[in-house]
Amino acid sequence: MVKKTVIVMAMMIALVSPIFAQGGQEAAEADTVSVMFQGGEPEQAAVKAALERFQEESGITVEALYTPHGGYNQKLSGYINSGDMPDIIQLDAPYLSNYVWSGVVEPIADYISPSVIADMTESNKTQCTYPIDNELYAVSHQDSTIVLYANKAYLERVGARIPESPDDAWSIDEFEQVLSDLASLPEVMWPLDIMNAYGTRTEWGTFGFSPMFQSAGTGLIDRNNWKSEGVMNSKENITFAERLQGWAQNDWFVPASAGDNQFFNSDRAAAMAWCGHWLWPAAEQALGDDLVVLPLPDFGNGTVSPNGSWVWAITSKGKNKEGAAQLLEFILSDMDFYNDLKALNVFPGTKTFLSISDVYKDADKMAVAMEQAAKTAVSRPQHPAYPTITKSFAQAFDDIINGGVNPAKVLSNAAEEIDEDIKDNDGYPPFGE
Amino acid sequence: MTQNDKRFDRIKAAILICIGIIFISPLFLMIVSSLKDDRLQIMEDIGSIKAFWVSNPTLNNFVEILNPSSLQNFGMYFRNSVIILALTAIGTIVISSMAGYTLLRGRMKMHKILLPVIISLYIIPLEAIMLPLLYQSIKMGLIDTFVIQILPFIASPMYIFLFYQFMKQVPHSIGEAAFIEGASFWRVYKDIYLPINTSAIATVAILQGMDSWNQYFWPLLVTQSDRVRPISVAIASFSQVGTIYWDRLMAASVLMMLPVLIFFLIFQRFFIASIASSAVKG
Amino acid sequence: MTTIRKQKIQEVLMVSPALILLIIFLVVPFFVSISLSFTNQRLVQGPVAAKYIAFRNYAQILGDRHFWQAFYNVGRFTLFILPLQCGLALLFASMLNKQQVLKGFLRSMYFLPFITPMVIVTVIWKTMYQYPKGIFNYVLGIISGGMIQPVEWLGTAATAMPAIVILSAWQAYGFQMIIYLGGLKGIPDELYEASNIDGANKIQQFFHITWPGLRETNILILIITTIQALKLFTQVNILTQGGPNGSTNTLVHYIYDAGFVGQKIGYSSAASVLLFVIVVMIFLVQRRVVEGTPVRKTRRKS
Incomplete structure (x- = not known):
């Protein structure tokens, strides 16, 4: 019995060792952007792929923190006091006001180039705006209906x-x-x-x-x-x-x-x-x-x-805001990303994305959805x-x-x-x- | 035992096996489904006896969930659970046995008061403090770490008392003899009390190990990103949201069940004895 | 340094890790929950400071029909699961008690559900409860020859709690079975032999020897099951989130809903304090019952 217990303990310790190895990797900070995102597959697999492309092109290390749906909004707010706040968080648009009010996220317009913002559809811009100061606090590639x-x-x-x-x-x-x-x-x-x-x-x-x-x-x-x-x-x-x-x-x-x-x-x-x-x-x-x-x-x-979907925001406690902005600009104009999303029928939130989304332009397919969104969408409070x-x-x-x-x-x-x-x-x- | 009794015993065994198979059929269902490749097929089959049969078994689901580049990396969740389990069990054994021993053999007067105080803490149900503890953990900045999934559990009134009771059975004279020969209080613990109580250690390891492996409520509250998420929370969230990928979900369940099963088969008697003692001593 | 002083230092060092952890993770949260329960504190502090609101949280909880429903559901769960779980456990324990052939194998087999993690149990049973095509509806259809329409087990207020009871009983009977096996071992064989001579049949033996002999075991099981019911969360959270129409909501889920989903930690703490009070009350009642009634000696049937 004693022998068995010892063997088991040894096995456990062997399995634990990765925890210590892992600690070292997190040292590099300046050129790292951490992104917390959520959602069902396979949509988020496309996001992950885009993050990898960004990492390759920019040389900035991306720490991708994937989280499934359940309790996402509740837990996110728990991060406010933690020193470990990711640089970018993806959040559900109707919750944006709550995050802005609580001071979790920052106005984003100063970081993101105007052309990227101009590319977003009106409904998309509205969901990313805080009604009190009319400032943009997030950006997004998608909308919904x-x-x-x-x-x-x-x-x-x-x-x-x-x-x-x-x-x-x-x-x-x-x-x-x-x-x-x-x-x-x-x-x-x-x-x-x-x-x-x-x-x-x-x-x-x-x-x-x-x-x-x-x-x-x-x-x-x-x-x-x-x-x-x-x-x-x-x-x-x-x-x-x-x-x-x-x-x-x-x-x-x-x-x-x-x-x-x-x-x-x-x-x-x-x-x-x-x-x-x-x-x-x-x-x-x-x-x-x-x-x-x-x-x-x-x-x-x-x-x-x-209307309204998941949007990207830069956190006020994030350490690398410039890198974060660079990343967001990248994914909002990455054609490969849009092509991946198009295959999944994601609802376009930018004009560029809409221009390649044939399904939403075809009267026999989803054109009615696009028309409906333009004419009848009312955002959640x-x-x-x-x-x-x-x-x-x-x-x-x-x-x-x-x-x-x-x-x-x-x-x-x-x-x-x-x-x-x-x-x-x-x-x-x-x-x- | 008479001839007649033996025959009766064998017939009873056969009956028990038949009933037993029905009772553990949900586990067959899990294993069989994990070998099917299509989530819709699983949902279709579940409405008939086909639920327990797979015509062309495949390990694809396992390959998929263990692929490190897949979105839901169950290999990592599994590893996270192992880390949490190992550190919790080791921590509990070390800290609770030291405390149990000191409360039993210590000379300071405060131990006499401490023991009933600690035992009375057992009445606070963890479920009733978890939300306040969540608030506290947020304040301490410990959300989404391994630490917060381990520390709250390693000092448990139940296990301190369990060690206390086991060590009580060690004759006082043995420790006294060593003490007179000049061994320190710590040495007596380390060289005599701890090694002699392997069964207490195994009991705590098994009980705390099972608890930690099954832990759901607390990690649900405190984990956010997948680098620290345990497999239980990953499986639950996988089964709740929108489209459910039953194929991979069943494979993940088998993955979570596997170590429990292996440990159980090796340490069968110990498992059953530990659990029985948890009822009586706890 | 004297040996006595050295020992004292060692004693303090050895007991303090446990004490510190108990204080940080058990005692402090306990008092935090009491003090938070009188405020409208949110889980995460926003720009508006929390206020002392005296007993308003308590008043609201006690006036909330969902709270009482959760309380009622916990009681219902206990009442449903006790006979089912204990019946199964006692049945299998008495069948396995004197079993010689394949003893170890059979015990392990019947014990298997208990070692299955609850999360996995719920996943498997969720598929089995599926509507309209699920294994239970299939069996129901065969037994009734298609007479009984498929039942929406988890989606109907009347059947959701029984469905959760059944899967919980399946998961936990193995534990009870082990306790009963211990209890059965404690009943002396002579009692049965003597009653055999007296010509008692098996049923008479059960009611006159076995059942009275298991008195202490039964009390233990009653306590464990009640506490298990009070802590009910995982199954409910994964399968029904308390629905439909609150029919499976439990006290712990109520606390979770208010504090985590609704982010009102003050309110949630007040509910936690109430849960604690309920646990202590049940504990005291049970102690009175256990201590108040002397354990009856099993009588030899005359």
Whole structure:
């Protein structure tokens, strides 16, 4: 027994030795840029490849700190007090205001050349701007949107009208009728996949479904006086939420445990999918000519679509700001990078990127998504209380869809939580002043 | 044992094996799925008996997750977990045994007070201090390091007390004799008490090793970049976000299970004995 | 330097590493959580300073339906898992107790789930619970001859907690089984032999000898299971994040949600303090029960 224990200990120590070797490598600092990025594969593999190209061309060592999605936004803020803050962080655009307010990131315009900034699309620039001082605090190569993917064969069988632009999008009644008709087809198990599998209590909940409430009612919060009471739980929002809950209770939505592929797997059990631009390649490959891309329905006040994506910011505690800026300029103008992203159907955030993104220009493909983004995009609330706003809304949405809880009650709860948080922080000055 | 009893025993063994196979079938499922190449195939198969069968096994998933240039480098997560486990176990053994020994054989009066104080600390559930500890770790600038994944666990009231109890069984006279011959307090610990208590060391190594390997809540809070992320958190986050790559996820699970299984098969009796003693002594 | 003085120095040096670590990582956070619980401190300090807000956090938590739901869920988990886990453990322990053929192999086999890390258990069971096509729905379909519709195990408020209970019981019964094996060993063989002579059957033996003989073991298991339920987090966090409709939310997950996801460390600390109070209360009640009732001697059946 003793012998065995000794052997095991020796093995452990042998395995541990890399920890000490690793310590030495981190010494070089001046010519190193550390980048923290996140996300699902294979998109981030493209980022990694671009970082490697930059390293090769510039001679600056890149320390790539890859992090998966879960809890990314929460943990990032933990870095503020750590001496080890990366030079560049990738962050989710709606959280930007919170980071700026907390002093994590710096204005970026002085570091990045104007031509690179000018290349960014308007919606992209807006998501990177802090509304208080109208300064740019981040840059990005991408943006996002959500469209309604549909199986044309099913739509034709129920005789649904196929809208071609957000101007003639389905009305809420039309949408409800289509859902109900599709539900009656024997092959269709669920008329719509709202990607419950992504987790509706995550950012997907707010990104995916706050536009519904913007279109049908009053959105999440008053963007002038930053009060949620009476807005989140307005009469219009509650009426819509009750209708939405009815759809969920009819089993019209694919449940979370059925996975994210019911629209395009061999069963074709879901007739439509409410999903981001990223679904297109998989859906196209599986459905071929049966795939049709529709604008989001008009739930009352005209179609509203989401925007905003992951953006790059330079941290205020970073050690190598010039190197960081050089890196960002590089990836925002790297054609190889754009080509990699194009293959993944990333939504272009720069004019250069858009110029090579054929899918988004083809009327038979995703052109409607581009048109919709230009005409109907509304960003998520740009306010330092966003972490609470999104948490409360996503929770309420999840309760409405999956919990069958009284919509008026959960929306009021969410409003109360948000107002409470803003009050706790004295209104997040200078907001609300 | 009569002839009849033996036959009964054999029949019972056969029945137990049959039930046992059903009980450990989820583990077969994991291994079989890790040998399938396509995530959609796995999802398709899971709805039928095909879940337990693979027609053309491949090790591709393992090659992919262990490829150092892949985005999710499970080789590194595995290594991180090993580092954390080894340092936690060694640290716990050294620090807790020294404390247990001193509290038992020390001459200072304060030990008499310290012992019940330390034991009473056991009632604070780690889960109830983890969020405040996270706040504290952020203040100390220790987020996203190995240190913060190791230090909070190596002084544990449970293991200090466990060493205390094991060492109590060592006859006082042995230590006294050495002491009279001029050995120092430290030497008596190092040369007599520690070597004699290999079973306590093995128990703590196994219990703390399993704890550390399975650790999820705390590293979920304090790790951010992948250079310090343990394999448990990597697997969990791999299984939560959007599209789930079941093929590689199953391979990663096998990878995480493998060392546990190997250690268990080698030290079977010790595993079971340690765990039984953790219930009684803890 | 005198030997006594030298020894004292050594004693201090040997006990202080443990003391310092315990203070930094256990005692200080404990007091930090108490003091934070009276403030509206955020996890990461922003430009607005935290304020003393007296008992507002506590008032809010005690008025929050999600907190009470989490509390209720922990109780529900305990009630569900106790009979299942202990039943399995006791069943296998009594079958393995006198087993001679393949003794070691069988014990290891039944112990295997316990050494499987919880993260892996949840990953595997997540696939098995899949809807509509998953292994459980497949078996359900075969048994019922297609009569029972597939169940959305993790997605329905009614079944999500039982689903988590089943996988947790599967993972942990091996531990209980080992404790029961120890308990069974402690029951003298003579008792069974004597009752055999008296003509008692197996069932009578179980209720008159085995069950009373396992009294102390059962108390131990009750304590361990209750604490296990109070700390429930990993399974819930990976599989359901507390949903659907809070039906699987637990106290630890509530603390995590407030402090980590919501970044309100003051609020989260107040919930932590409440968790601590609950643990201490349960501990005291259990001690009273254990000490209050004398261990009944197993009686020979007359």
